[in-house]
Amino acid sequence: MATPLTEQLADASHSPDPHAPAAPAAAPAPRQTLSGRAWGMLFVLCGALFLDALDASMKGVALPSIGADLAMSTSSLQWVVSGYVLGFGGFLLLGGRAADLLGRRRVFLLALATFLVTSVLGGLAPNGELLVAARFLTGVSAAFTAPAGLSIITTSFAEGPARNKALTIYTATGASGFSLGLVAGGLLTEVSWRWVFFAPALVAGLTLLGGLWLIPRSSRPTGPRQGFDLAGAVSVTAAMLLLVFTLIQAPEVGWGSARTLGSLVGVAALLAAFVAIERRAAAPLVRLSLLRSGAVVQANVGAMALLGAWLGALFILTLYMQDVRGWSALTTGLAVAPSGAVVVLLAPRIVAPLVARFGAPRVILAGLVAASLAYLALLPLDGDSAYATGMLPAFLLAGLAFTFAYGPLNILATNGIAAEEQGVASGLVNTSFQFGAALSLAVVTAVQRAGAGEGHSPDALLEGLSSALWVPLVVSLLGVAVVAPGVLRRRSSVR
Secondary structure, eight states: OHHHHHHHHHHHHOOOOTTSOOOOTTSOOOBSSOOHHHHHHHHHHHHHHHHHHHHHHHHHHHHHHHHHHHTOOHHHHTHHHHHHHHHHHHHHHHHHHHHHHHOHHHHHHHHHHHHHHHHHHHHHOSSHHHHHHHHHHHHHHHHHHHHHHHHHHHHHBOTTHHHHHHHHHHHHHHHHHHHHHHHHHHHHHHHOTTHHHHHHHHHHHHHHHHHHHHSOOOOOOOSOOOOOOHHHHHHHHHHHHHHHHHHHHHHHHOTTSHHHHHHHHHHHHHHHHHHHHHHHOSSOSSOGGGGGOHHHHHHHHHHHHHHHHHHHHHHHHHHIIIIISOOOHHHHHHHHHHHHHHHHHHHHHHHHHHHHHHOHHHHHHHHHHHHHHHHHHHTTOOTTOOHHHHTHHHHHHHHHHHHHHHHHHHHHHHTTOOGGGHHHHHHHHHHHHHHHHHHHHHHHHHHHHHHHTTOOSHHHHHHHHHHHTHHHHHHHHHHHHHHHHHHHHHHHHHO
16 A cells, blocks of 8 residues: 555656656556556456455454364464565565566566465465465465566556556555455355465466466566575575564573573574675665665664554454454454454545645654554453444554555655665565564564463463553554654754
């Protein structure tokens, strides 16, 4: 949802540069209007984004059923979500570079085919280990489809009304996919949790067929060919995996144990290796000097806080509604759906005007404050809390938080970045979204286990979940603390 807003604001505030070099003759001319075939191509690309959002939300409401069927503990169950977001976040930058070097259509279709296969493997998984592995590979495939699909849009439609219209439609698709996935996931889980894997595979198959027919072949990339920096992608992904695994296992093996301390040292070593690789790589995944920008840092920390806090809270609430309150998966999906409905209804209409009037940092801050209020409203939750007063206000506030903050975070992360590094900056903030989710889920799981102790009764589970509800609030407040100083500095500068 963020990139369309970036494009809208860029189109509104920048006129074409008369001194800019002309496009190469071999490149296809961007479309000035949405022809019938252009609508078809856009429909396919929206289908891929819809698939990513649908896949993520469907799994959440199915977690208790998956855990019961495959005998997975709460700590291992969160890897069904974390495995996906780590694969997605760890390879997103590499996926964008692959699309540029190998061809966007080719990368998009191959990754979509991989998504189909790994989704089927997840649905057939006989145990938790294979399921988590399939989820990780599904995340990796999504890390290649997402940047390839978006870049097909931005290179196929001319800047101005045509691209704005295409990106606005693309934006709404992602939000609607997440909202529909919550309800569809509940319905399918009532039949069997395995259908929350098979259904996305079916959507992927249909999208793949449409892509083969409707996405035009483009000329091979010209200019100097650059490397992939596979070492950088592997080192940073390994660091994220080890950190999340360490946080999950620490309550069991001890925070001061040799295993925990050794793992943390390993994380530091991997991150140091990543920095060294990026400094020496001819075509690094991330130019480290980007991180000297205060706005870029604030945007990436805000991204980690926004999605991390929400997925942590959603993980807790799903277990609460199904394992403590005894609600069905369908009821759980319907209960959470208002959060997505708020985004679908409001984001396309109000966010761009708000950013144009108040600036991205202020709108982001409003979103993070709304998120903090949402998680604060959940703290009194107990075994008898009424939905209308105990949970619905929090879901509506969370919807407002994503409406205000998600798109402007991408704007802030890419403002002032050179054109040739826009993809890197966009990939970096999307990586932060995914890593924040994985890290927050790990902390939530650790706190929940510590709060529940050795008990397995509903009362013990509720005690652990109540303790874990503090984590999303703290994470969201950290985001506020990082973004607010930037807003205040900009206000003083304007004065």
